[in-house]
Amino acid sequence: MISIKKYFGHDDNDFLFTDIAVSAKMSTHNNVLKLIGCCLETQIPISLYESAANGSLRGRVNHQREPLSWQSRLKIAREIAHAISYLHTAFSRPIVHRDITPTNVLLDQNDVAKLTDFSMSILIPEGETRVKDFICGTKNFVCPHYLATGYITEKVDVYSFGSFLLELLTGQRLHELFSTTDYLDVEDFENDRTRFTINEVVDPAILVGEEGSVVWQQLEAVLRLALICRKEDPAIRPDMIDVTKELRKIERFI
Numbered sequence: 629m630i631s632i633k634k635y636f637g638h639d640d641n642d643f644l645f646t647d648i649a650v651s652a653k654m655s656t657h658n659n660v661l662k663l664i665g666c667c668l669e670t671q672i673p674i675s676l677y678e679s680a681a682n683g684s685l686r687g688r689v690n691h692q693r694e695p696l697s698w699q700s701r702l703k704i705a706r707e708i709a710h711a712i713s714y715l716h717t718a719f720s721r722p723i724v725h726r727d728i729t730p731t732n733v734l735l736d737q738n739d740v741a742k743l744t745d746f747s748m749s750i751l752i753p754e755g756e757t758r759v760k761d762f763i764c765g766t767k768n769f770v771c772p773h774y775l776a777t778g779y780i781t782e783k784v785d786v787y788s789f790g791s792f793l794l795e796l797l798t799g800q801r802l803h804e805l806f807s808t809t810d811y812l813d814v815e816d817f818e819n820d821r822t823r824f825t826i827n828e829v830v831d832p833a834i835l836v837g838e839e840g841s842v843v844w845q846q847l848e849a850v851l852r853l854a855l856i857c858r859k860e861d862p863a864i865r866p867d868m869i870d871v872t873k874e875l876r877k878i879e880r881f882i
Contacts, residue, residue, distance in 0.1 A: 629679035630664060631734075634672050643747040644668075648675055650715075650723060650746035659711040661734055661742040680734035680742055689730050689795055695833035698843060700739055701796045702850070706875040707741040708733055712789060713868040715749075716782045722752045724780050728788035729766050730795055750780055757781060768802040773862050783862035789871065790857025793850055799831025826851060842881050849878045 635644045651663040666675040685704065687693045696704070708728070716722045726748040734742045748764050758781045763774065771787035774780055791802055826847045827835075835843070853874055859865050866874070 629681065631661070631677040631680050633675045633677060635674070644673055646749055647745065647747035650749045651675070651677075651744075653719065653723075654711075654715060654743075654746070657711055657714050659707040659741050659743060660714075661744040677744070678742075679736065680744075681737040682735035682739055684731055685733040685735060685741065686730040688735070689799055689831075690801065691799060691833065695799070695831070696739070697836070698834040698838050698846070701834060702846065702875070702879055704733070704735075704739070704741040705793060705796055705850070706872065706879060708743055708792070709789065709868060709872040709875050711741075711743040712785050713872050715743075716785070716868055721754055722782055723749050724752065724782055725749050725785050725788075726780070727765050727769070728785055728792050729769055730792065731766075733792075752781070771862065772860050781862060782868065783865045786857050786865045786868060786871065787862075789868070790854045790865075793854035793857065797831065797847065797851060797854065798829055799833060846878050846881050849881075850875075853878075 635647075648663065648666050651661070654660040655662045661680060662678040664676040664678060667673065682688075683693070688696045689701075712725060712728065715725060723746075725743075725746060727745065728743075732743065732745040734744055736742060750759060750761055752759050758779045760778045761780055763770070763778060765774075765788070769788040769791045771784045774784050774787075794802060826844060829851075830847055853871065857865055857871065
């Protein structure tokens, strides 16, 4: 089986070509949806990918379909962190994804995570540490520094990944999380960290069948990592290589 992606309404072909070009470069990574082929000569361009039988992670996180266990979510977090790290380091110039969200992660029949949709990706020029471009991405996943300045570094993806981790933990979209609590944003949430325990914010569905203090240690560790990734100052955020290493350490708590 294969997945078919149709590019409707793409007035700017740059998005289309970027998606295909970066997907092709990344297709050797096990946690990236593999590009099989494309056709640009039809009225609506299409690209063909390997099958993602279990669909978007979004539906599994937000309870639209069978929720994932905690260990499955932790594995997915580590897999996507590794894919982003590869995107940042495997090529002669770093590539920044700019839209790391549960919607852009698909699951195969074994719930192996596959990062997809590289249409907003951008290369950092040779010899440079950042690049300036227009603002794009998903609300609550876009780095404040990027919003304010237009400058993009790898830390833009680190910030988005912090949001990604928070949604995996809570089972809620971030705007829903903050609309149902006393917190206006993640900064308020972090600054008042002493007011709540982890079981008050974690998705109850992921605790079914999970017992023992080790699980709570993992949950606390992932929450701390998410908040560090979401620090407003990009210099304080870790690199994705370090994020991946930390998630591997957290997995080994078991």
